[in-house]
Amino acid sequence: MARTQGHGNPKWTRDETILALDLYLQLDGVVPSPKSASVIELSNMLRSLPYHQEAAKQPTFRNPDGVGFKLMNIRQVATGKGLGNVSSMDRQVWAEFGHRKDEVHRIASAIKTGIEVAGLEPLPEIDQELPEGRLLTALHVRRERNPKLRKLLLEARRGEGLCCEICEVTRQDLDTSMQEAMFEAHHLVPLADAGERKTKLSDLALLCANCHRLIHRAMVLHSRWVDIDHAREILRQASAHRRNSR
Ligand SMILES: [Zn+2]
Ligand SMILES: [Zn+2]
Structure with a gap:
């Protein structure tokens, strides 16, 4: 290639x-x-x-x-x-x-x-390269997909009900494994700051798969790190704009 x-x-x-x-x-x-x-x-x-x-x-x-x-x-x-x-x-x-x-x-x-x-661990394939380039994006994705951390995050949030931190979607009517399939871990530390630190539970946000794609896309489009509040604001403005233009 x-x-x-x-x-x-x-x-x-x-x-x-x-x-x-x-x-x-x-x-x-x-x-x-x-x-x-x-x-x-x-x-x-x-x-x-x-x-x-x-x-x-x-x-x-x-x-x-x-x-x-x-x-x-x-x-x-x-x-x-x-x-x-x-x-x-x-x-x-x-x-x-x-x-x-x-x-x-x-x-x-x-x-x-x-x-x-x-190190020698294989890097995951990435479909959206963030502005910081391929290596840091791949490390970000590898941190997010760490199965142990994902499990810890889901366990920690199960008590309050699994809910996306951006769009607040929740499907508590579904059984646990169906609910869990909707959500992904997103690493909150900007790529340039993540370095060698070990990922803690507090470094992760629980996002629905849609919002996870959207926040990564927003970083590509803005050529900057986008945090959760900023992502919420982007979605809020888009829906306000749509309401006004009707
Ligand atoms: Zn969401
Ligand atoms: Zn992410």
Whole structure:
């Protein structure tokens, strides 16, 4: 499935582009030589991301020269000067994050921690990649799907009746296992802050499967972390808008 360019290397992913943007912003727009320690360090990190495993065996994959070119492409998007081969991912990540230096740095640090946290356990497939990129999204989904935590959450909420924290849907007429099938755990800690901490029950919200998809979709559309109150507000405004336009 890897699409290729240049030396047959896969296209840069969102995570990888965020890591390069972080270096560009940390150096205040000065593009260092491919021989510099910062470029070599980034090259090594990109080669250790837990995907592209096959490609990463190629010596040209994200090598310091390739990283240098990517930094020049980012500079081109940032300044409008240059003749490089800028990708749509470069433009998109710059449009979303080019003026959010501190946030980019927090996300980049979380991706670095995420490489350690991911370990050798397989990462789940994801269908909606959040703005922070594939690795942090996959770790978020892996935390949410942890069967032990899901069980604890359902047990803790059973007493008060299972109810979605966004739309408040509840089906207490159904038997327990049918009710449980409606709900999913959503991890409340923003992707860039989750790091190595162990998930606690208080880090999880109980959402119906619909609202869980909606809150993730809202994060993709807003290119920001969306909390439960914000998600409720989005739904409330949409229904108010609909009432008014009738
Ligand atoms: Zn709901
Ligand atoms: Zn979630």
